[in-house]
Amino acid sequence: MRHADLDLLKGTLEAKLAALGANYDKRADIVIQQTPDALDQVQLAAERTLAVSLLNRELQMSRRLKGALQRMDEGIYGTCLACEEPISVKRLQAVPWAELCLGCQERSDMAAAAGLGADAAHTVELEVA
Numbered sequence: 003m004r005h006a007d008l009d010l011l012k013g014t015l016e017a018k019l020a021a022l023g024a025n026y027d028k029r030a031d032i033v034i035q036q037t038p039d040a041l042d043q044v045q046l047a048a049e050r051t052l053a054v055s056l057l058n059r060e061l062q063m064s065r066r067l068k069g070a071l072q073r074m075d076e077g078i079y080g081t082c083l084a085c086e087e088p089i090s091v092k093r094l095q096a097v098p099w100a101e102l103c104l105g106c107q108e109r110s111d112m113a114a115a116a117g118l119g120a121d122a123a124h125t126v127e128l129e130v131a
């Protein structure tokens with residue numbers, strides 16, 4: 003991979019990581035809010051559930067972004083973690099935190115979809131996008 007490509011992807015990863023950090027602060031407010039009103043409590047509980055699921059998603063994304071940056075430091079970025087073949091630059095430009103080449107990702111998605119049902123397939127699709 004060209005150095006310019008790597009720099010660009012690193013910038014993208016760092017920007018996404020910084021944006022995730024900014025969201026954490028906002029959501030923390032929602033999570034710790036308390037109110038004596040029952041209706042508000044229901045509303046807050048719903049928001050909390052949503053916030054937690056978003057946080058989980060962001061935590062997962064944050065781990066992927068950090069993992070990608072770490073692989074850049076280690077000089078193994080862009081290598082599929084499953085088959086150790088290079089991941090195409092085109093794929094990395096679309097999904098800079100990709101851990102797997104397209105073939106291994108598709109196999110992994112299919113395995114997840116087969117093992118956990120349609121809902122899981124939907125989740126995988128969202129995470130990859």
Ligand SMILES: [Zn+2]
Pocket residue numbers: 082083084085086087102103104105106107
């Ligand atoms: Zn692979």
